[in-house]
Every structure is written in C-alpha cells, then in structure tokens.
Amino acid sequence: MDDLTNVERAIELLQKLGLKEYEAKCFVALSQLPSGTAKQISEISEVPRTRVYDAVRVLETKGLVEIQHSNPQRFRAVPIEEAAETLRSEYESRTDSLRETLRGIDSATVDDDVDVSxxxxxxxxxxxxxxxxxxxxxxxxxxxxxxxxxxxxxxxxxxxxxxxxxxxxxxxxxxxxxxxxxxxxxxxxxxxxxxxxxxxxxxxxxxxxxxxxxxxxxxxxxxxxxxxxxxxxxxxxxxxxxxxxxxxxxxxxxxxxxxxxxxxxxxxxxxxxxxxxxxx
CATH class of the missing domain: 3.30.870.10 (Endonuclease Chain A)
Structure with a gap:
C-alpha cells in the first residue's frame, strides 16, 4: 500500500479523470461538507479563496457541484454515486471520440520489411x-x-x-x-x-x-x-x-x-x- 491518505488519493484520481488540481481539491473538500462557502472550502482544501470561485464554477458546468445564490454563496457536491456516474460518462464519451478520431487518421507509409512470424x-x-x-x-x-x-x-x-x-x-x-x-x-x-x-x-x-x-x-x-x-x-x-x-x-x-x-x-x-x- 502507498502512503497516500484517502483525500490525497481521491484528488489524484479526480485529476486522472480530467479535473485540474484546484477543481479536484475543491470537490473533495465539498464532499466532506453538507455544503460550504468559498471561505470554508478554501480552509479545508488549502486552495486560495480567489481560486475557489473559478474551480467551483467549472465543477458546476461539469454537473458535479450545486450553487445556492445566497449571501454568501454556498456550494455543495452532488451525491458521490451521481458524481462518479457523471465522470464515467464523460470519460467514456471522450474515449469513444478518441477512438473514432484515431481511426480517421490516414496511415503513414514507411519502408519496413518485418518478419511477423x-x-x-x-x-x-x-x-x-x-x-x-x-x-x-x-x-x-x-x-x-x-x-x-x-x-x-x-x-x-x-x-x-x-x-x-x-x-x-x-x-x-x-x-x-x-x-x-x-x-x-x-x-x-x-x-x-x-x-x-x-x-x-x-x-x-x-x-x-x-x-x-x-x-x-x-x-x-x-x-x-x-x-x-x-x-x-x-x-x-x-x-x-x-x-x-x-x-x-x-x-x-x-x-x-x-x-x-x-x-x-x-x-x-x-x-x-x-x-x-x-x-x-
């Protein structure tokens, strides 16, 4: 086993699934709270408060975070199962798109006489x-x-x-x-x-x-x-x-x-x- 905590591991996995570092940290912080303000998210995630707003808005466009337009604004992560399914669908969509794109690339011609056997x-x-x-x-x-x-x-x-x-x-x-x-x-x-x-x-x-x-x-x-x-x-x-x-x-x-x-x-x-x- 490695020495990563669950929080660190979750952030790492989210980045592998396409989130940027601050986005991943903010989502993991919100998953630890019923809801939170930008200040609370910043304190838990150690993401600068000014960057929290940008990260959370990206998460909202991805369907991973909900926003309550109060004063101050509050944010909450969607349920874990819903978030995982959203990320899986996006990952599969990108994979399908990559597959079709790669298939559409013309083959290069090179002199390569190889004995396949x-x-x-x-x-x-x-x-x-x-x-x-x-x-x-x-x-x-x-x-x-x-x-x-x-x-x-x-x-x-x-x-x-x-x-x-x-x-x-x-x-x-x-x-x-x-x-x-x-x-x-x-x-x-x-x-x-x-x-x-x-x-x-x-x-x-x-x-x-x-x-x-x-x-x-x-x-x-x-x-x-x-x-x-x-x-x-x-x-x-x-x-x-x-x-x-x-x-x-x-x-x-x-x-x-x-x-x-x-x-x-x-x-x-x-x-x-x-x-x-x-x-x-």
Whole structure:
C-alpha cells in the first residue's frame, strides 16, 4: 500500500479523470461538507479563496457541484454515486471520440520489411495487459488455453469473455496452479475444462525468486501472452509485465506451446501439436 491518505488519493484520481488540481481539491473538500462557502472550502482544501470561485464554477458546468445564490454563496457536491456516474460518462464519451478520431487518421507509409512470424512485443501495466488478453480471447476461432497464476487474474471481465468465446463454439481450457483456484474456475466457468496444471515452472523456482507468472494465454495455438508480477516479500506488486507474440512459427509461441504440452493434457503431446494442420 502507498502512503497516500484517502483525500490525497481521491484528488489524484479526480485529476486522472480530467479535473485540474484546484477543481479536484475543491470537490473533495465539498464532499466532506453538507455544503460550504468559498471561505470554508478554501480552509479545508488549502486552495486560495480567489481560486475557489473559478474551480467551483467549472465543477458546476461539469454537473458535479450545486450553487445556492445566497449571501454568501454556498456550494455543495452532488451525491458521490451521481458524481462518479457523471465522470464515467464523460470519460467514456471522450474515449469513444478518441477512438473514432484515431481511426480517421490516414496511415503513414514507411519502408519496413518485418518478419511477423518472429515478432515479440512487450506490454506493461495490469490494465493494458488485461485488455490485450480479452481482445485475444475475442479473436479466438478454435481454442483458448488459459493458465491462471493468481486469483486476482480471474476477473469478471475475463470470465465473461471466456463465456462469450464458448458461445461462439470455441473450446475453453483453463489450468490453475492450485486446487482451490481450480474450484473457483469451475464455479465461474462450469462449461470450461478446468484442472490443476502440471506446469511447476509457473511457481517461483527458488528462495528469493519473487516473480510470479500471473497468466499464460495461448489462442488457437498461434498467439501467446505471458504476464508476470514482481511481489517482494509477498507485498503489493510492481507494475505487471508481459510479452506477446503471434504466428505458429514464432519462436516464443513454439517454445511456450511445447512447454504447455508437457503439463496440459488437453493439448496432447508436443508432436501432435506441431503437426496440427489447422493451426498453421
């Protein structure tokens, strides 16, 4: 855990959602009061009183603050759930607009002769890796093999995408490193084939090894995503890291596919996997 207080954390999150520093501080101050004057907001938020008025008016235009035109004026924050929903809607609107704008940008032409079959890419951050994993599952046409290394990896979003894949006729195979996690998978994905894998190398191999494999995803036997997290002394992890590769002949995909074949009975032996004519 970090050393931020709830107030500091709330201000930080509001800034990430698009509010400026003084706006975030004023809103958090108002969330601590039934209502307040500019002077009271300034005292709690440590925002200069002359800047409180500007910040509050911006918050009003965003639908986050109400103003009572008394003397002196009083302000109050809208209910927390309403504020969160307003910010979520605005964030999603901006995201949708960004998506359409980026799609409308013409592609640049460069001389870049790359052998895609040997590409390996790195990703960082739990959110980015989780998003990539769900996108790969959405692309699956025949088979998804997922090894879950930690309970935190098995999110509602992930299980929902796996269920959608099954509805499309995709075979879903889920391996875990413990019987407890296997039972959880069976509870959330009753139609998937769930079992405790024989991949002992998923666990830390030696004393002092503080890196754990959080997920290992193989889609249609030709696309691989492997993610890890560093957890010193079992405490909160550093940002999650991952490597990603495509192509049946990709070196990373081949190595991981063969390693998985030694511990996952649904994949059969490694020779059978390599000779699969539909996987190329």
């Amino acid at each position: 040997h590409e390996v890419w790195a990703l960082s951050g739990h959110a980015a890796i989780a998003t990539r994993a769900t996108q790969l599952i959405d692309e699956a046409e025949r088979e998804v093999v997922l090894i879950v290394g930690t309970e935190e990896t098995l999110t509602d979003q992930l299980t929902g995408r796996l269920e959608s894949a099954q509805d499309r006729g995709v075979d879903v195979i889920v391996g875990t490193v413990s019987e407890a996690l296997q039972e959880e998978v069976r509870g959330t994905l009753p139609n998937a084939e769930a079992f405790v894998s024989g991949l002992d190398w998923l666990r830390p191999a030696m004393s002092g090894d503080e890196t754990e494999i959080t997920r290992l995803l193989l889609v249609d036997r030709s696309t691989i995503l492997v993610s890890t997290a560093h957890r010193p002394d079992g405490t909160e992890s550093a940002p999650e890291q991952a490597v990603f590769g495509r192509g049946f002949d990709n070196g990373l995909v081949t190595i991981v596919r063969r390693l998985m074949a030694t511990g996952l009975f649904p994949l059969g032996d490694s020779d059978g996997v390599e000779s699969d004519p539909d996987a190329s």
